[in-house]
Amino acid sequence: MSDGQVAEVLVNEIPEGAYLLDVREPAEWSAGHAPDAVHIPLGTLGERAAEVPQDRKVYVVCRSGGRSAQATMALGQAGWDAVNVAGGMRAWEAAGFDMKADSDAEPTVL
Template identity: 45%
Template sequence: MKEVSVNEVPADAQLIDVRESDEYAEVRADGAISIPMSEFTSRVGELDLDRDIYLICKSGGRSAQVGEYLEQRGIDSINVAGGTQGWVQAGLPHTSA
């Protein structure tokens, strides 16, 4: 699975936040779509397979696990190293509660 830094995520990326809903509500990268890891298997059909899939979580661990799940199903994805914490620390556009 490919991995990129928060600064390498395109502005118009399909960015999937796999953290739980309460975490997403607290702080999130602008444009991120919430598909919690706990719901991912039932919501995988919501992904646009014609676009690159960037996965983000708090720091990169859960998104890497979701990426492995996708990889086992023949779906490529890109893990965002550093996650939402790194995103906020880098001063990238985000929304906080």
């Protein structure tokens, strides 16, 4: 997309089995994340981009949509078919979608 805009989808538009890339920080991820998401913090995405498949659409999520928009733009410019998840994990949680935490605590979005 042009002039700094990135493609976006709502959380309920993410297809089942989609590649969901979570670019939040480790503490945010540990507190609560989508069960099948892949975690690559935004700050390490440049060095770890090869881990992200290029043969399918990548749905990028953060807490509210800002960092994931940056990651979506960078991936798109580098040749990935990436789309930002509008509202991020806050929207995911508000929609009542499954989440899990890396502890026995109730999953939450930090």
